[in-house]
Amino acid sequence: MSDILAIAEHRQGELRDVSRELVTAASALAADTGGDLHLAVISGDVDAFADELSLEGVDVIHTVAHGEEFNHDVYTQAITQLFDELAPRYVVAPNSVNGLDYAPAVATRLDLPLVTDTIDLETDGDTLIATREMYGGKVETTTELESERAVVTIRGAEWPATEAGGEPAIEAFDAEIDEAALGSTVTGFEEVAGGDVDISDADLLVSVGRGIDEEENLELVEELADALDATLSSSRPIVDAGWLPANRQVGQSGKVVTPDVYIAIGISGAVQHVAGMKGSDTIVAINTDPNAPIMDIADYAIHDDLFDVVPALIKAFQ
């Protein structure tokens, strides 16, 4: 068989954007292998999700109505049973926090090789050729997998979303979920990025990263934010270290921001950070490392020490 099985993602009643991107990535793979694209929608309002995901390139949608929210055991059981039924070549899942909570388990249970966090995929029929990053985005690699079947995860926002509608067959799949084997229970959700400041409202963000080195150096960027009448935000390490509260964090696990101007100071630009700020109109990067990944998306760059540039910039506005 040469079919592809892709797994949609939803949370708290809404499909996540990566689901439409999955359709794009997986339908291209199906075109390469000459097979059909099967899409699985597991838990929640599966009929409504199936309607929304009736997109171009999807041949069949399999709905598994079991529970409301994501549970990795339900997903793992449903996907392995779908795999047994459909015998697809590749299982394609999002490289999201939840995707990484079931895709490795599915690969283990089915004794299949696993390639995660791919940013480009193609196949010549025998070999899966995946593009991945290493060392926090400093290099890209080509990884080849010679295996008849495999599990693959795709990074979000790397493929365009499929918007055009289609007419897939929608079939209810009667998965046998072993309730006794469900060893975890979701008891709730919590929003951690609340508080007095909403960085996603700001027109000008002064954002600080690991390059600031010490907590006491934060004063310098606070002074700059004051001088510019800008809002202060940060990358993850600053929040991890407890130097700024969680509501200041830009990135995949923090806030997505789209200011007019985003000034990244001492931020290397890991993919999780870039996911939260690449929609900014203008991106300025101040960093000593001209090869830092942030430079790939910066409109303007200063390859110099922030401890020299920031004081000069403060002076220019006094």
Add this chain to the structure above:
Amino acid sequence: MMMKVLVPVKEVATVEDEFEIDGTSIDDRFLGADLNEWDDYAIEEAVQLEEDGVVEEVVAVTIGDEDTEQTIRQALAKGADRAIRVWDDALEDVDLLDVGAKVAIFEAVVAAEEPDLVLTGVQSGDDSFGATGVALAAAIGYQWGAVVNTLDLDADAGVASVHRELEGGIEELTDIDLPAVLTIQTGINEPRYASLRGIRMAQRKPLEHQTLADLGVDSEAVAGNLRLTAMYEPESESDTTVFDGSAEETAGQLADLLREKGVAQ
């Protein structure tokens, strides 16, 4: 009930700002070595559980050649009680140790150690597969949770209450049955620096080397079918305007830009 925790850790290569690529790897001259950042948090979490009296033993395990002993000694210096280093001639020739290979090795270690809890980093800073913990859990029949940033352990009830850090500032609150594998996210705690005393004590703590044969793992199981065939620097997608000159000059150009964009006066 006193618990035992196994912490799989990895020595990762760190890359200098300026580097050169040699074939499918970064030239050795530009590489350093360090304990994987996420694993540092996993070690800290395990050591804190021991200090809280919930755990009686913390065992660190790594896959790596003799040179990686300095890195796993860091885990001992920070408070792990003993360590296991798995290495074998059969691993020398594997250019990309895939998830299945790591799972085969750690599965054998789990069978020998029988931990109640396995804590490991969400991902490694070098190849970032982010899959070893969950794949291992499925192989050994433990429960699991990926990307944990809060852990509250009820050893008597056999439940780990965790927060899983989802995207967009949302956390999922989940109760997970023990035994379990949890992948630990940065920020869950504040990893300590190894004290001088800790470093001295680490020299006397047991660090055992095991081969695949010692663990009963077939060398076929670690061969894998992933091959790294190319490595290159990513092409820049945007046309970046670089401001040149002294700090005063570059700051001046940036000030002009901010005024021009109307975001600062």
